[in-house]
Every structure is written in structure tokens, then in C-alpha cells.
Amino acid sequence: MTTVGVVGGGIVGLAVAREILLRRPEDTVVVFEKESSLGAHQTGHNSGVVHAGIYYRPGSLKAQLCTRGRYLLEEFAAEHGIPYEACGKLVVAVDESEMGRFDALEKTATENGVPGLRRVGPEEIAEIEPYAAAGLAALHSPRTAIIDYVAAAEALGRSVTEAGGEVRLGEEVTGIHRVTGGIEVETPAGRTRVDHLVVCGGLESDRLGELTGGPKTPRIIPFRGEYMQVSVAKQDLVRGMVYPVPDPRYPFLGVHFTRRVGGGLEVGPNAFLALSRRRYRRTSLTPRDLVDTLAWPGFWRFAAEHWRTGFTELRGVLSKQAYMREAQRYVPEIGAEDVTRAGLGLRAQAVERDGSLVDDFVIHHADGITSVRNAPSPAATSSLAIAEYVVDRMS
Numbered sequence: 001m002t003t004v005g006v007v008g009g010g011i012v013g014l015a016v017a018r019e020i021l022l023r024r025p026e027d028t029v030v031v032f033e034k035e036s037s038l039g040a041h042q043t044g045h046n047s048g049v050v051h052a053g054i055y056y057r058p059g060s061l062k063a064q065l066c067t068r069g070r071y072l073l074e075e076f077a078a079e080h081g082i083p084y085e086a087c088g089k090l091v092v093a094v095d096e097s098e099m100g101r102f103d104a105l106e107k108t109a110t111e112n113g114v115p116g117l118r119r120v121g122p123e124e125i126a127e128i129e130p131y132a133a134a135g136l137a138a139l140h141s142p143r144t145a146i147i148d149y150v151a152a153a154e155a156l157g158r159s160v161t162e163a164g165g166e167v168r169l170g171e172e173v174t175g176i177h178r179v180t181g182g183i184e185v186e187t188p189a190g191r192t193r194v195d196h197l198v199v200c201g202g203l204e205s206d207r208l209g210e211l212t213g214g215p216k217t218p219r220i221i222p223f224r225g226e227y228m229q230v231s232v233a234k235q236d237l238v239r240g241m242v243y244p245v246p247d248p249r250y251p252f253l254g255v256h257f258t259r260r261v262g263g264g265l266e267v268g269p270n271a272f273l274a275l276s277r278r279r280y281r282r283t284s285l286t287p288r289d290l291v292d293t294l295a296w297p298g299f300w301r302f303a304a305e306h307w308r309t310g311f312t313e314l315r316g317v318l319s320k321q322a323y324m325r326e327a328q329r330y331v332p333e334i335g336a337e338d339v340t341r342a343g344l345g346l347r348a349q350a351v352e353r354d355g356s357l358v359d360d361f362v363i364h365h366a367d368g369i370t371s372v373r374n375a376p377s378p379a380a381t382s383s384l385a386i387a388e389y390v391v392d393r394m395s
């Protein structure tokens with residue numbers, strides 16, 4: 001009998017734990033989660049979108065696992081009664097200067113086999129989303145959906161415990177030690193011996209990676225993404241999702257309008273450097289996290305190259321008017337007076353020493369330890385497929 005430890009009670013760690021028990025019911029699985037609830041970090045602070053594979057470089061892990069993940073998640077949601085709604089999305093080009101990027105995006109989405117994808121003109125844009133800007137063209141992805149990711153994480157947690165696994169909440173992994181014939185996982189409650197360890201630590205994945213003795217790079221730089229809540233009076237102006245054409249220099253998709261499964265409409269998220277990896281107030285600062293960011297040469301190289309974009313984003317952080325001016329290019333009738341500040345999310349973005357942002361998922365295997373080192377969006381969508389990929393490679 002094999003014992004597998006999984007660090008992280010986010011959607012990726014829980015999906016991996018479930019997949020192990022589905023394939024090898026005789027195994028013992030223990031999930032270690034430092035918070036008192038599941039999905040407390042990225043999983044519970046995201047846009048709730050189930051992506052259909054529009055953006056990702058064909059052949060990349062993101063492209064492969066997002067396509068399969070969307071399919072698996074739709075099935076899982078139906079099986080477990082998790083709120084899921086395929087309300088569809090439009091990616092709208094509003095300016096002639098965007099058309100080159102738009103054409104490239106259409107090509108990528110087509111190569112990725114996005115189900116039902118169509119290029120539509122101004123008349124059809126108005127039929128699908130009557131209040132969207134009179135864009136020049138849009139990509140319509142009818143199968144892009146919204147879901148409650150915390151409900152999905154909780155359902156995965158239940159699947160794990162029902163299959164005999166153990167989920168230990170409030171247990172922070174502080175040490176990972178290789179011992180003869182296995183690995184010991186250290187938490188304040190003591191040491192647990194396992195034969196294999198899978199680390200899915202999200203915002204802490206670089207620090208956990210170091211504890212495993214794995215590669216020191218890439219490092220995580222946290223980027224916060226703030227949301228605005230649209231007033232009840234205007235929340236029905238968007239039926240599904242309205243997105244901009246993204247800037248290909250960044251892995252972020254741009255501020256967009258998204259319906260929530262529980263009702264309501266949000267605008268967001270923007271992307272700006274965060275000063276904490278685990279606290280969610282606008283003013284949160286965790287000294288250790290800030291020191292780690294500033295000590296990483298990759299941060300300074302990234303900042304030197306992208307300071308102009310940083311200033312533009314800062315304007316939106318400081319001023320609701322500036323934030324909504326950008327969003328109004330896509331839905332002109334929703335302005336600063338129609339929104340209130342909602343929550344924020346913290347993205348774990350892996351950054352290399354040369355300042356480049358790591359785009360694809362990074363999964364590293366060595367001597368009984370599998371580390372998910374970079375799992376940004378669309379990793380929530382892809383979680384069940386990431387789990388298949390990880391377990392396929394665990395021998």
C-alpha cells in the first residue's frame with residue numbers, strides 16, 4: 001500500500017487527491033491545507049470562469065489541459081449538483097489597431113478547437129450582447145461558462161474523504177524531508193511519512209518547491225486583481241461575459257464583465273503588484289512577501305521593461321473612474337457611478353530570473369515528489385485534467 005501526501009487544498013491539489021483515489025483505491029491519501037477551509041486562496045478569489053481554450057498557444061499544456069478540463073469540469077458539476085452555467089462569452093475588438101491581434105486570436109482559438117466558436121460582426125454582437133460596444137468584430141464562444149469554484153473544491157474534498165482519504169485543514173507544511181525509503185512531511189502537528197508527495201501550493205509554490213530541494217526558479221510574484229460589483233439596476237445589461245482582446249505581452253486577459261453563478265455582474269480583474277501573498281485587503285502588506293519580491297532580480301527586470309503598463313494599471317487601482325473608463329470601451333452604459341469596489345484576488349505568477357513571465361503550466365517531477373510550480377489561469381478550469389496529467393506521470 002502506498003501513502004501519497006498532497007500539499008494544498010485548492011482545486012488543483014484536491015483534484016489530484018481525488019484522481020489518485022479513483023485510479024488506486026488501495027492507496028492512502030492525505031491532503032495538507034494550511035487554512036481552515038478549502039479553496040481559500042486563488043480557487044476562492046477568481047472570476048469563476050470555465051474557459052474554453054481561446055487564448056493558449058496550440059500544443060501548450062494550457063491548451064491541452066484547458067480543453068479536456070472544461071469537458072471534465074462540466075461533467076463533474078452536473079454529477080455533483082454544482083452551479084454551472086454556459087452563458088457564453090464575446091471577445092470584442094473595438095479599435096482598428098486591435099485587428100491584427102484579433103485575427104491571431106481567432107487562429108489560435110480555431111487551432112485549439114474551441115467548441116462552437118464563431119467570428120461575428122456588429123449586428124450579431126448586438127443580438128448576443130445588446131449593451132456591448134459597437135465593436136468591429138467579436139469572437140463568440142458559446143460554451144465558455146461560469147461556475148462556483150469553491151463549491152467544486154468542496155465537492156472534490158468530499159469525494160476524497162468518501163473514498164477513504166484524509167483532508168487535514170489548518171496544517172501548514174513547514175518542512176519536507178527525504179528519509180530512507182520515503183518522505184516526511186512536517187507540520188506543527190508532527191511528521192507524516194509518505195511514499196510520494198504532490199505539491200500544489202499556489203502562491204507558495206516556489207517556497208514549497210525549495211523545501212522539496214527542487215529548482216529554485218521560477219519565483220512567484222503575486223499580482224492582485226480587483227473587482228467591481230455592478231449595481232442591481234445595471235447588472236442585467238450583460239447576459240454572459242464580455243472580454244477585451246488581450247495584450248499578448250501578458251498572461252492576464254484584461255478587465256472583463258462576468259456574470260456570477262450566484263447572481264450579479266462583476267467587472268475585473270485588473271493586474272497590479274501585490275504586497276502580500278495571503279491577505280486580501282487593498283492595503284495588505286506582508287513584510288516577508290514584499291522582501292521576497294524585491295529580492296528577486298526577475299522582478300526588477302520585469303519592472304524595468306513594463307513600468308509604463310504598471311503606471312496605467314496604477315491609475316485604475318487608485319481611481320474608480322480610471323478603472324471604469326477602460327471597461328466602458330466595452331459596455332458604455334456601465335460607468336463609475338454604477339459600480340462599487342468588490343473583493344480582490346491574488347494571482348501566483350511565476351517569473352524567471354530574466355524577468356519573463358512564465359506562461360505555461362510548469363509541473364516538475366523528481367524522486368517521488370511532483371511539484372506544480374506554475375498553475376495560473378486557466379488552472380481552475382483545467383484542474384481535473386491537470387490531475388490526470390500528474391497521476392499519469394506518478395509511477
Ligand SMILES: Cc1cc2nc3c(=O)[nH]c(=O)nc-3n(C[C@H](O)[C@H](O)[C@H](O)COP(=O)(O)OP(=O)(O)OC[C@H]3O[C@@H](n4cnc5c(N)ncnc54)[C@H](O)[C@@H]3O)c2cc1C
Nearest residue numbers: 008010011012034042043046047049173202345376379381
Ligand atoms: C483574480 C484571479 C482570477 C482568476 N480567474 C480564473 C478563471 O476565471 N478561470 C480559471 O480557470 N482560473 C482563474 N484563475 C486562476 C485559478 O484561480 C488558479 O489557477 C487555480 O485556482 C489554482 O489552483 P491551486 O489549487 O493551484 O491554487 P490555490 O487555489 O491558490 O490553492 C493552493 C493552496 O495551497 C495551500 N498552501 C500553500 N502553502 C501551503 C503549505 N505550506 N501548507 C499547506 N497548504 C499550503 C494554500 O493555502 C491554498 O489553499 C484566476 C486567478 C485569480 C487570482
